[in-house]
Amino acid sequence: MTIQNRDEFLNQIAKSLGRPVKTKVERPVWKHAPQLEVLKNASQDELVEVLKQQCQNIHTTFVQTDTANLPNVLQQVVTDFGGESVITWNDERFEKFGVKKLMEIWPETGIKVYEWNPDTPKENIRQAEQANIGITISEMTLAESATAMLCSHPKRGRAMNFLPQNMIVLIPKSTIVPRMTQAAQKIHQQIEKGQQLPSCILFMSGPSNSADIESVLIVGVHGPVNATYIVIEDQ
Amino acid sequence: MMAMKTSDEQFKERVEKNLNDSFMRGAISAAQARFQTRRQARVEELGNWEEWRAHGEEIRKHVLENLDAYLYELSENVEKRGGHVFFAKTKEEASDYIKNIATQKQAKKIVKSKSMVTEEINLNAELEEIGCKVVETDLAEFILQLNDHEPPSHIIVPSLHKNRRQIREIFAKAGYDKSEQPEEMALFARKTLRQEYLTADIGITGCNFAIAESGTVTLVTNEGNADLVSALPKTQIVVMGMERIVPTFEEMEVLVSLLTRSSVGQRLTSYVTLLTGPKGEYETDGPEEFHLVIVDNGRSKILGSEFQPILQCIRCAACVNVCPVYRHVGGHTYGSIYSGPIGAVLSPLLGGYEDFKELPYASSLCGACTEVCPVKIPLHQLLHLHRQKIVEQEGKAPISERLIMKAFGLGASSSPLFNVAAKVASPIMSPFARDDKITSGPGPLKAWTEVRDFPAPNKESFRHWMKQRQKGEKS
Numbered sequence: 150m151t152i153q154n155r156d157e158f159l160n161q162i163a164k165s166l167g168r169p170v171k172t173k174v175e176r177p178v179w180k181h182a183p184q185l186e187v188l189k190n191a192s193q194d195e196l197v198e199v200l201k202q203q204c205q206n207i208h209t210t211f212v213q214t215d216t217a218n219l220p221n222v223l224q225q226v227v228t229d230f231g232g233e234s235v236i237t238w239n240d241e242r243f244e245k246f247g248v249k250k251l252m253e254i255w256p257e258t259g260i261k262v263y264e265w266n267p268d269t270p271k272e273n274i275r276q277a278e279q280a281n282i283g284i285t286i287s288e289m290t291l292a293e294s295a296t297a298m299l300c301s302h303p304k305r306g307r308a309m310n311f312l313p314q315n316m317i318v319l320i321p322k323s324t325i326v327p328r329m330t331q332a333a334q335k336i337h338q339q340i341e342k343g344q345q346l347p348s349c350i351l352f353m354s355g356p357s358n359s360a361d362i363e364s365v366l367i368v369g370v371h372g373p374v375n376a377t378y379i380v381i382e383d384q
Numbered sequence: 385m386m387a388m389k390t391s392d393e394q395f396k397e398r399v400e401k402n403l404n405d406s407f408m409r410g411a412i413s414a415a416q417a418r419f420q421t422r423r424q425a426r427v428e429e430l431g432n433w434e435e436w437r438a439h440g441e442e443i444r445k446h447v448l449e450n451l452d453a454y455l456y457e458l459s460e461n462v463e464k465r466g467g468h469v470f471f472a473k474t475k476e477e478a479s480d481y482i483k484n485i486a487t488q489k490q491a492k493k494i495v496k497s498k499s500m501v502t503e504e505i506n507l508n509a510e511l512e513e514i515g516c517k518v519v520e521t522d523l524a525e526f527i528l529q530l531n532d533h534e535p536p537s538h539i540i541v542p543s544l545h546k547n548r549r550q551i552r553e554i555f556a557k558a559g560y561d562k563s564e565q566p567e568e569m570a571l572f573a574r575k576t577l578r579q580e581y582l583t584a585d586i587g588i589t590g591c592n593f594a595i596a597e598s599g600t601v602t603l604v605t606n607e608g609n610a611d612l613v614s615a616l617p618k619t620q621i622v623v624m625g626m627e628r629i630v631p632t633f634e635e636m637e638v639l640v641s642l643l644t645r646s647s648v649g650q651r652l653t654s655y656v657t658l659l660t661g662p663k664g665e666y667e668t669d670g671p672e673e674f675h676l677v678i679v680d681n682g683r684s685k686i687l688g689s690e691f692q693p694i695l696q697c698i699r700c701a702a703c704v705n706v707c708p709v710y711r712h713v714g715g716h717t718y719g720s721i722y723s724g725p726i727g728a729v730l731s732p733l734l735g736g737y738e739d740f741k742e743l744p745y746a747s748s749l750c751g752a753c754t755e756v757c758p759v760k761i762p763l764h765q766l767l768h769l770h771r772q773k774i775v776e777q778e779g780k781a782p783i784s785e786r787l788i789m790k791a792f793g794l795g796a797s798s799s800p801l802f803n804v805a806a807k808v809a810s811p812i813m814s815p816f817a818r819d820d821k822i823t824s825g826p827g828p829l830k831a832w833t834e835v836r837d838f839p840a841p842n843k844e845s846f847r848h849w850m851k852q853r854q855k856g857e858k859s
Contacts, residue, residue, distance in 0.1 A: 150463045151470075153481075158471035158680065159452040162626075165688035166449065174453035176631045177446060181439035183432050184638055203651070270668035274616070278582070294652035303666035307615040311608050329652065333637035340598050340633070348465075348664050349615075352656040357608035360648070361524035361541055362566040363548050364415045370523060370570050371577060372608025372654070 187293060188327035196292040196325045197380060203295035207355030208368045210377040219381055220251045223317070226377050227260065227282060230315040234261040236280035239304035243286075246319065246381060267303040274308055283313035283373070287320045289335070293328040294354050297378070301349035310351055316373040318353075321383040387475055387506035388735035390535035391719040395742040398717045408545040408714050415544050419705040422649025423756070430645075440642045441760040443635045444696035447627070448687065454596040454629050455678065461599030465661030467674040475505035475681045482507060482588070482621055485675060486516050489619055491585035495577075497603070497610035498522035499590025500539055500699065501625045501679055503721045504734070507588070508533070519580045521609035523573050530554050537715025537723060540647050540701040545714055577609065587613035587671065591624035592698075593639055594676070595658070597632045601676065603657040604640055606648070611657055620662070620671035626678050627687075627695040633658075639698055642758035647700035682734040694729050694766060696759045701726070703753035703763055709746050718743055725753035725763045732770060737777065744770035 163170040188199060197213070204211040214222040227235065235255065243249045255262050263276040277283070285305070287297035297318045301307050310316070326332065329352065340346065357372030368374065391398060402408065427433045447454055459469040472478035486494065494516050496502065508518045508529075520529045524543035528534040531554045536542030543551070552564040555572060562568050581587075589610050593602040601622050603610045614620050630636045636658075644650045663670030686695055704710050704724030715723035720731035720740060728747055732740040744767045753763040 150466055151468045152459050152463055153469070154471040154473070154477075155456070155459055155469070158473060158626075158678070159456060161473070161680070161684045162452040162455070162687060165684045166451075167688055171450060171453040172456040174450040179439060180442055181435050183430070183435040183439055184641065186432065187430070206651075207654070265668075267666050267668055273668050274582070278578075291652070294650075296652055296656075301664070301667060301670060303664065303668070306667070306669045307611065308669045311611050311615070329637045329641065329656075330634075333633040337597070337633045346598055346600065346658075346660045348660055348662065348667060348670050350658040350660075351611070352652065352658075354652050354654050357606065357654055359523045359570060359607045361522070361527070361543055362546075362551055362569060363411065364418050364541070364544075365566045367566050367570045369567075369574075370607040370609070371521065371574055371612055 184328070184330040187330070191292070191327060193322060193325065196327060197322060199292040200290065200295050200320075200325060200378075200380070203293065204355070204378060207295050208358070208376075209295060209355040210375075211380070212377060213380045213382070215382040216246060219246055219319075219379070220248050222379060223248050223284075223319075224251060226317055226379065227255075230282050230317075230375065230377075232258075232260045233281040234263070234279060235282045235284060236263045236265065236277050236309055236313060237284045238286070238302075238306075238309070239264045239266065240286060242319075246321075246383075248319075265304055265306045265309060273306055274312070277306065277309045277312040280313040282315045282317060283309050284317045284319070285310065287318050287324055289332045290320050290325045291328050291332060291352070291354075292325050295378070296329070296352045296354040298332055299351045299353060300347040301351075302347060307349045307351070310353060311357075311372040314374050316353075316356065316376040318376070318378050320378050320380045322380055323383050325380075387504055388720050388722075388731060389739050390716065390721055393719070395717070395719065395746075398719055399713055402714045402717045403712065405545075405714070407547055407550075409712065411545055411547055412714055413711055415541070416705050416711050419649065419702075423646055423702060423705070424649075426645040426649045426651060436638075436642060437758055437760050439638055440698075440758050441696065443630065443638060444698075444759045447629060447631065447635075448692060448695050451627065451629070451687065454631060455626065457596040458594050458599055458629060459676075459678075461597065462661065462674075462676050463599075465599050465674075467599065467661045467676055470675065470677045471680075472505075472677055473680045475679070478505045478623065478677050478679050478681070479507050479510040481677060482623070482675075483510055483514055485619065485621060486511060486586060487514065489585055491516055491619075493517045493519065493580065493584045494586045494588060495519050495521055495580050495584040495613045495617065496525075496588045497590070497605065497613045498525050498542070499588070499623055500536075500721060501590055502588065502623050503536065504625075504681060505623070505679060507623070519577070519584070521577050521580065521613060523570060523607060523609075526573050526577065527551055527554055530558055535716065536721055538701060538704060539699055539722060539724075539726070540704075545716065581609075581612040581616045584613075584617045586619045586621060587617040588621045588623065589613055591622050591628055591676075592643065593636050594624055594629045595631075595633055595636050596629055598660055600633075600658050600660045602636055602640065603655070603659070604643060604653050605657070606650075606654045608655060611655055614657070614659055614671065615669050618671060619673045619675070620659075621675045621677060622659075623677045623679060626680050626683050628698075639759075643698050643700050646702040646756070646758040686733050690769060691729070691733055691766060693761045694726075694733065696761050697726055697730070698759055699726075700758060702756040702758060706752040706756050708748060708750060708752070713746065718746065725767065729763060729766045729770065737774060741774050744768075744774065
């Protein structure tokens with residue numbers, strides 16, 4: 150861990166600004182805060198509706214279910230994507246949502262299942278690269294932009310969000326907030342408390358896309374080609 | 385070739401060449417229209433866009449006034465998380481540091497995601513010189529790289545000037561033999577580049593916003609390539625312009641919202657990725673080594689000067705997408721990696737008047753750029769300020785201005801040139817009279833946009849304008 154050339158660099162900045170070097174500054178109280186007005190008093194059900202509408206704009210399939218029916222819904226979505234092979238996190242929430250058992254019987258029905266494993270780095274990438282479907286869980290979900298927040302962890306790899314062809318994100322209804330503002334506030338508070346951030350926090354809104362060829366929207370470039378969100382009534 | 389500079393041709397020659405490229409002009413005009421429509425929808429739905437802009441402006445101004453303090457905090461936090469920070473005063477220092485890492489790692493292959501600052505420091509050529517294979521993974525940059533390292537013509541969509549038929553021909557060089565359908569061509573890029581990520585030794589990305597409070601780097605993307613570039617290779621190098629920093633996650637969020645709405649008309653892009661240091665101890669992907677290279681390369685000279693507001697820029701290209709001059713002459717005419725109004729202000733500051741003194745004249749001062757800027761940079765006023773400086777410095781109207789006049793003058797004899805001369809000429813007439821009119825804001829814009837296909841004035845009025853303009857130069 151090194152920091153090189155900092156003093157000289159910062160001195161030059163201070164010189165340009167016509168004052169001595171500062172290494173500390175208080176963040177001011179801002180005059181404006183328009184971001185707090187967006188979906189300000191929306192209920193949880195209204196946020197779900199906003200999320201659902203926005204899914205159409207980002208080429209993402211929206212499905213809603215209660216916890217009891219989640220295994221059936223997940224089975225259907227996996228079947229619709231053609232089954233074959235699934236990669237998931239090693240995450241106790243799958244058990245909590247009642248889909249762990251479903252995942253355990255998939256191999257018997259011809260669907261390969263691989264769990265991200267902290268002990269086998271190379272195999273993780275190999276499996277993710279070959280997997281037809283990736284299944285993850287959103288930590289916080291932004292209604293305005295239909296965005297899932299996914300955090301890296303020894304049992305939850307980064308590349309898993311990008312290498313499989315199809316992406317399924319489980320979205321507990323309780324995780325839905327109006328917009329990125331609320332997620333940023335929460336993360337900021339965690340930092341102030343001295344908590345360590347995950348090395349990668351990903352805000353993902355639907356499948357990858359590009360408009361680099363004649364401004365024509367192409368859905369599915371380097372990351373997933375298709376995405377389905379399953380909103381779970383968990384409250 | 386210099387890093388900023390993309391052409392050794394004279395400005396006048398570039399104007400003529402690009403005006404006669406009707407494919408390119410059609411592509412740009414259509415793309416501008418699409419960008420504008422999308423942006424407008426996303427801006428209007430908020431209902432209080434002016435307040436958003438005011439917030440964006442106050443954040444950026446505060447950061448610039450306290451840039452040393454925020455860079456100090458950032459570097460401390462990157463180090464705390466096990467990353468390395470290198471402050472590079474010049475582009476040579478930046479590229480030398482990165483070359484050293486490549487040499488130490490015995491890197492054969494380097495994958496990159498789109499970054500304007502790495503273009504600025506001429507990084508690809510430098511790395512190729514020491515024997516590395518450098519692969520651009522953004523679809524547009526992949527296209528340009530295959531086309532013999534063609535320079536970008538737009539800061540968001542570097543290949544904006546290319547049509548699908550041309551792209552198909554470029555891909556054929558790499559063995560592509562299918563149709564010119566964008567989806568099919570993108571699939572080819574996906575397959576080709578997948579292997580590159582998996583076998584690369586180093587990943588290099590830019591940085592949309594660094595976050596001081598945590599040492600985090602924000603990447604705002606749609607394709608997913610930047611995430612693979614940062615997840616798979618063992619070493620990651622992030623290169624950032626020194627002004628691209630915010631205090632906390634809360635300001636990052638606001639600026640990302642301004643950026644995605646202004647640039648591509650999306651509420652958010654598909655991916656907003658926040659990377660803090662190397663991978664955690666027990667994580668199996670992500671880089672083992674993390675380097676942040678913070679580049680000055682002329683920015684500290686802008687800081688504290690009358691041009692300081694240009695450092696507020698968040699590189700959204702909204703100004704490029706409304707600029708009538710850009711629409712007619714295209715990105716390559718600017719001869720800089722930074723084109724459009726932002727490029728016309730920034731290129732002479734970073735690259736010097738010697739190479740870029742014509743650029744401030746590649747504007748009608750209509751003020752459309754200023755009106756759309758999400759962080760309220762007074763772009764057309766800065767362009768005018770450049771013109772004043774250039775005249776002051778040269779002691780008279782610069783020869784370059786005459787050259788441009790001649791280029792536009794020549795236009796009267798050929799149709800595309802004449803059209804642009806007319807379109808550029810007309811709105812310039814009112815602001816040309818006095819400074820106070822120019823600084824009074826984007827008033828003339830209204831007249832400009834209300835008459836989209838502005839009728840070309842007859843030769844008399846154009847000649848009259850030329851005469852007026854020549855008088856103005858002498859006084």
